[in-house]
Amino acid sequence: MEDDHDHMHIHIYMCWLLLITLPHSHCETSATFDYSVCKKQSYNCGNLSNIFYPFWGHNRSSECGSGDPFKLTCNHYHNTTSIQIASENFTVKEINNTVHTMKLVPADTVTNLCSPQSENGNESHTGLFQDSPSVQKITIFYYCPRIRTFSYGHFMCGDDITYYALDYDRLFVDYPQLVSCKRSLHTWSDAQLNFSGGVLALEKVLNEGFVVNYNVSRVCERCLGSEGRCWRDDIEKHVVNSCYYCQNGSHGLHCSPSPPKTTTSSVTGAAIATVLICTAIFCLRYKSPIMQGHFGLTSKTNRNIEAFLKNHGAQTLKRYKFSEVKKMTNSFKVKLGEGSFGAVYKGEILNGCPVAIKKLSASKGNGEDFINEVASISRTSHVNVVQLLGFCLEGSNKALIYEYMSNGSLDKFIYNKGVKAIPSLGWDNLCQIAKGIAQGLEYLHKGCNTRILHFDIKPHNILLDENFCPKISDFGLAKLCPMKESTIFMSDQRGTIGYRAPEVWNRHLGGVSHKSDVYSYGMMLLEMVGGRRNINAEANHRSEIYFPHWAYNRLKQGRELRADWVITTEEQEIARRMTIVGLWCVQTIPHDRPTMSRVIDMLEANMNSLEMPPKPDHSPSIS
Numbered sequence: 001m002e003d004d005h006d007h008m009h010i011h012i013y014m015c016w017l018l019l020i021t022l023p024h025s026h027c028e029t030s031a032t033f034d035y036s037v038c039k040k041q042s043y044n045c046g047n048l049s050n051i052f053y054p055f056w057g058h059n060r061s062s063e064c065g066s067g068d069p070f071k072l073t074c075n076h077y078h079n080t081t082s083i084q085i086a087s088e089n090f091t092v093k094e095i096n097n098t099v100h101t102m103k104l105v106p107a108d109t110v111t112n113l114c115s116p117q118s119e120n121g122n123e124s125h126t127g128l129f130q131d132s133p134s135v136q137k138i139t140i141f142y143y144c145p146r147i148r149t150f151s152y153g154h155f156m157c158g159d160d161i162t163y164y165a166l167d168y169d170r171l172f173v174d175y176p177q178l179v180s181c182k183r184s185l186h187t188w189s190d191a192q193l194n195f196s197g198g199v200l201a202l203e204k205v206l207n208e209g210f211v212v213n214y215n216v217s218r219v220c221e222r223c224l225g226s227e228g229r230c231w232r233d234d235i236e237k238h239v240v241n242s243c244y245y246c247q248n249g250s251h252g253l254h255c256s257p258s259p260p261k262t263t264t265s266s267v268t269g270a271a272i273a274t275v276l277i278c279t280a281i282f283c284l285r286y287k288s289p290i291m292q293g294h295f296g297l298t299s300k301t302n303r304n305i306e307a308f309l310k311n312h313g314a315q316t317l318k319r320y321k322f323s324e325v326k327k328m329t330n331s332f333k334v335k336l337g338e339g340s341f342g343a344v345y346k347g348e349i350l351n352g353c354p355v356a357i358k359k360l361s362a363s364k365g366n367g368e369d370f371i372n373e374v375a376s377i378s379r380t381s382h383v384n385v386v387q388l389l390g391f392c393l394e395g396s397n398k399a400l401i402y403e404y405m406s407n408g409s410l411d412k413f414i415y416n417k418g419v420k421a422i423p424s425l426g427w428d429n430l431c432q433i434a435k436g437i438a439q440g441l442e443y444l445h446k447g448c449n450t451r452i453l454h455f456d457i458k459p460h461n462i463l464l465d466e467n468f469c470p471k472i473s474d475f476g477l478a479k480l481c482p483m484k485e486s487t488i489f490m491s492d493q494r495g496t497i498g499y500r501a502p503e504v505w506n507r508h509l510g511g512v513s514h515k516s517d518v519y520s521y522g523m524m525l526l527e528m529v530g531g532r533r534n535i536n537a538e539a540n541h542r543s544e545i546y547f548p549h550w551a552y553n554r555l556k557q558g559r560e561l562r563a564d565w566v567i568t569t570e571e572q573e574i575a576r577r578m579t580i581v582g583l584w585c586v587q588t589i590p591h592d593r594p595t596m597s598r599v600i601d602m603l604e605a606n607m608n609s610l611e612m613p614p615k616p617d618h619s620p621s622i623s
Helices: 001-033 035-039 107-111 169-175 177-182 198-208 216-226 264-285 289-295 300-311 322-328 368-377 427-448 512-530 546-556 569-585 596-604
Strands: 043-045 048-051 073-077 078-084 089-096 101-106 129-131 137-141 155-159 160-165 183-189 208-214 227-235 238-245 335-338 340-346 354-360 388-394 396-401 451-453 461-465 468-471 479-481
Touching: 001 043, 035 101, 048 089, 078 451, 089 107, 101 107, 101 129, 101 183, 101 198, 107 198, 137 198, 137 354, 155 198, 169 177, 183 198, 183 289, 322 340, 322 354, 322 396, 322 569, 354 368, 368 388, 368 396, 427 451, 427 461, 427 468, 512 546, 512 569, 512 596, 546 569, 569 596
Parallel strands: none
Antiparallel strands: 043 048, 073 078, 078 089, 089 101, 101 208, 129 208, 137 160, 137 183, 155 160, 227 238, 335 340, 340 354, 354 396, 388 396, 451 479, 461 468
């Protein structure tokens, strides 16, 4: 009761504060900037002229553009324009406002190919810019060992040889020496590359530039045309647009053509409306729990999430109030576990069916984890992927409701040394679980309209139902990727140490792709066979520190990975088959790893038909 009393005073104070500041703010905002000038004020510099929304800079006000990503900088001395994308500077050769394209030259790279200023993080552009279909990605390798026969291009930088090529995956298969290069750089071009022309040919191609498409909402163009200002926010490439400022104070998809002048009566009317709104908020606050959490969905994060849910068909999921979630879990009484983004509790819905409820931490992330989970799982329907039943989004309270898995996570069954309460799984069960997980991953990679990359496959994220059927869970780090794209750009190193694929942190090895999930699966498979974690704090020898080396050596010597188990000849074959498949999956070069479809075939194949994989050469000291 005392908390309600305190909240009441806070709400009264907030309404009072809004009232005393409203007339001043309202009048001042209307007078701050005349958005009608945006229709006349174009960007002009050098050969670029009559450039409008979403661009701004130089003689075009920032209020007329769409934020920092679209800022143009005019170099008056050279009469050139530049733009910064993903921390790299590009010279802008052309802008077509009609079809929304730009022609760019990688300025930092072209300036000095032997000492480029840009770093190796720019594998792609942000969600606001996409390469046109004709664009080719060029990779330049610096400080490399000499390769006797190289079919692509090369040039000298002082005493060091530098190589450049187009095709990423095949390149590392044909020339594994490139892994030893100390630095690599990615750039792009539309033009045909002459590999025999050396550095001059490469400079010529890069100077011709490449075309990118930029995203502009038609809603924003209409908004600007009606003397409004367009608001844009970007979470994981989902752009939310609305006409958030009009000179008459209204909001919507466009503004009225003739905004009226602000008068004393309009200010008075707004003040009266504010009183009514505050009264309504005050009343609803103590009748409806949906008003909890800073007056409900008022935060920027929640607005973005709400827009995402609306635009991506998540309305089919059942939405719960936070009071219902508390009731389901008996005020979060039974805790099942802890994940990267929050705790998981056991609950029960109205029909008596048990559920698992993940309560997301308010202090972590900006809603990306919530969006990733909903975007990924709401698209799926597979026996080996956990089912999302509903969600809660109410102020700072976010929760996801899943089907309940009575046997918990896989990790407690494979790391059960000394825990007598948890029975060990037999080899038949382990193999069936491994196949089930592989089938779930195969479905995520090629069974949906959009490819889903999980990026956190590990035993802790594999749940087992009452029949020990495995379900892939925890999609908080997942990425959606169009089927036609072989690799994706990631600015962060996603995943768990020990399961994270080497190309995620070492871009010399190739692009991040579905093969990164294959690596994580392989590491987990070796753990299932070995019954120990792949990072072993008790290891006495350096050769045992990197788990695949240890597993490979045991297999070559004909020794079992679990020395403490007495197994039959048939079980021995299952263990060896799983080990071979696991070692294929953890190959250093992504191209050398099998697809999940091939993994399933290998797990079902006869032992004699399986080829022994090479010893993985990845160094764990830098993972």
